Amino acid sequence: MKWCLFFLFSSFYVQAQAPLVVDIISSENFSLRYEEFLDGRSVLDVEDFHPSTKGSHIEIIEMVLLQQALHLGGEQRKVIFNPKPSVNIIEFSDLIAGESLVLARSTWHEDLLDYKGSLFVSEPLVEYGEYEAGFYVAKRNIALHNMPAERLNQLTVVANPRWKVDWRALNNTDVNIVSFIGPWETMLEMVETEIVDAMLVNFSVSQSLVLNFEGREYVPINELKLFLPDSRHFVVSKRHPDGKRVFAALNKGLAILKERGILRKALTESGFINEKVAPWHMVNEAMLMRGIQ
Structure with a gap:
């Protein structure tokens, strides 16, 4: 009986600690630039969001903010990024089917209007008028x-x-x-x-x-x-077994990041909200x- 209980507990623990898989676009070198940006830092310790690589920086910052929000919202599992060629700005088929859990990129709210029955839509990462x-x-x-x-x-x-x-x-x-x-x-x-x-x-x-x-x-x-007249949001699959739990953590964490001024700080320091213009x-x-x- 003890061995049975130990086995059940162990199985539950392993399942609970299974990594959280987040999709990114494989056609871009986001993973390499992400590692260069971290430069050995834990993603949860990032407080300076100034660019360290050439090109648009917002994609890397979103990968960081997503993980920080999940952690602050109570999601403790390690995040693993899964490059997928099918992931782009208007492709949600894997999310709708429940084969994917969440994307590392934010999405225009307008592109989500027809999919709200299948996707959880987070609070805005980029507010209307900021882009x-x-x-x-x-x-x-x-x-x-x-x-x-x-x-x-x-x-x-x-x-x-x-x-x-x-x-x-x-x-x-x-x-x-x-x-x-x-x-x-x-x-x-x-x-x-x-x-x-x-x-x-x-x-x-x-x-x-x-x-x-x-x-x-x-x-x-x-x-x-x-x-650009719209807001941008993270999306989470409703059909994925972890969808509801992850969405709740994500939204809670985004609210904390916003309250602490970290969202605005990240968007400004990264150059996305460009003070020069x-x-x-x-x-x-x-x-x-x-x-x-």
Whole structure:
């Protein structure tokens, strides 16, 4: 009888301590950049969120904040990141089926509206109005660097209509939108070769705001920005056996991070909320004032 009870207890303990698997995008080097950012630190000890690698930093910060929120919410299991090629900004099939538990990236609220019956949606990581972007042009295209807002009706901007939030933001400006459904890298190539003038990109973490991609440099049009009209959230599968428990811990932890000011600190220090462009003119400000969502 004692051996039976010991076996049951041991089995329960092993199950309880099984790692928590979180999906990330395998097509990006997030895992490598994440380890470089930690630089030997425990993820729970991270208090400085300044970038240590080139490129967008928000993906790495989200991996950190997700784990800190889970821990603060009472989820003590170790997190293991699982690279999956199927995971992208609008792919939720594995989550809906319960084959995946949670994504390491936040998602636009608009992209989740049709899936709320199958997915738990966290409190916002990025609030409505916080996500800002610039009109990035080729650095060598000097004539566009200081284009005034009054001339935006002469600017051609490439955009993917499937990126609903970007598309809606641009449609509330005077720019001429060139529709393109394809890789982000190809859109940058269209800017480089001057097929179009610009592309909407969240501001670079570099001091000069320069975006360097494969040896080519792009800069935002000076003094102009727009906000993307939506909030961003973590999502958890409702059909996964751990879904309800993990979602409760995540939401509780996010509330603590927000109350302590850590969410805002992380988004600001990482460069996602870029203080360098705080005084710049918001070309779609009317959307913010009307609270269009």
